[in-house]
Amino acid sequence: MGLLDRYILRSVATPLTLSLAVAAMLLLIEHMLRLFDFVLAEQGPVDVVWRMLANLVPHYLSLALPLGAFLGVLLAFRNLSMSSELDAMNSSGASIGRLLRPVYALLLLLAAFDFFLVGYIKPYARYEYDKIRFDVTSGAFGIKIPQGEFVDITDDVTIRLGKVDAAAKEATDIFLEMREKKGRRTIITAEKGGISTNPEISRLLLKLSKGRQLFIDNDGERLRTLDFDSFDLEIGLPAIATFRPRGGEADEATFTEIVRLLIAPNARSSPLWLPYRAQFHWTIIHPLTFLTLPILAVAMGVTSRRKASNLKPVLGVAILIVYHELLQEWGLVSAALGQISPYVSMWGLFAAFVTLSVVIYRGSVDQARNARAAESREEETVRVPGAEGDSDPLRRSVV
16 A cells, blocks of 8 residues: 555544544434433333443444545545645546545445444344333333332232332332232231342332231221231232344344345245345445445535635535435335335435436536636736837746
């Protein structure tokens, strides 16, 4: 790799890394706040938020990687153009196509990583995220008993807690009603008590203090009363629901699993045929987009020093975002529902994006070339007439 190639790569790598880090960080922070609200509302452990965020990293990285690569190339060539380094490189015989060689070498590596990311890492991370979310709502991290509310923890047991200290796992003003099949009831009240579960979350463990037991028959008559200073009680809990197996959603299947289903006999009769086929095309198109990014980025980055446009980078980012939104929200969804063939909704959209990028690239490069030619004509030497009466052209001064 020559000196020029290394210089271009350094110019691209710095804004690419910064753009990728900032974009991924903003996306994660925005979702982290929503996860905190969700986990606290479900009374789950706070450390679950970090596990859920870790499984969201592949998803947001697949969104931020194309944007970071685009901004890296755009800002690099814009800086080269504004500092006249691009003119010097072109004058020395290095065309823009030549300058894009190291860029394409870098983006080919990013495209290969992106294929591995969306085809194999992201499906497992997406499934694990949904599984953790399901466990939080199903009580796999502990039974949820809101304070001040009557909660039926089983068909035969109702409990109410007053003030709850979640950190100490204690509560005050405890009310508990246990019903038998014959109609008899046992009501327990206590000033305070510790509340926990066994490791399997199959039994609720209560350590009650300073309370009373009331035994009531099926006619509502009190049979006897028992006061206690301390009372340990275990209540059986219903079995926790298990999460579905992976692969029920197309974005949870790896690329190999998708291909295996699509080539299987009678695959078209499967209800997963359409979503798996759409996911197959999307997994291929997403990395291929990296091969078009340098064309659009250079078109939006190359500019004239005297007529520098700040609108072109914004327009380029807007085109890229609209393309990805249409591909994800319209092309993929339409193909998964069988409304439109993926060759039209997805590959057609990709072809339109490539065509638009090439057209803009040609127009931008021609415009920049014409602007440089006009600047060079303005800087050409001019002939200044010599002194009056001096007819010798050799003695005229030239500036």
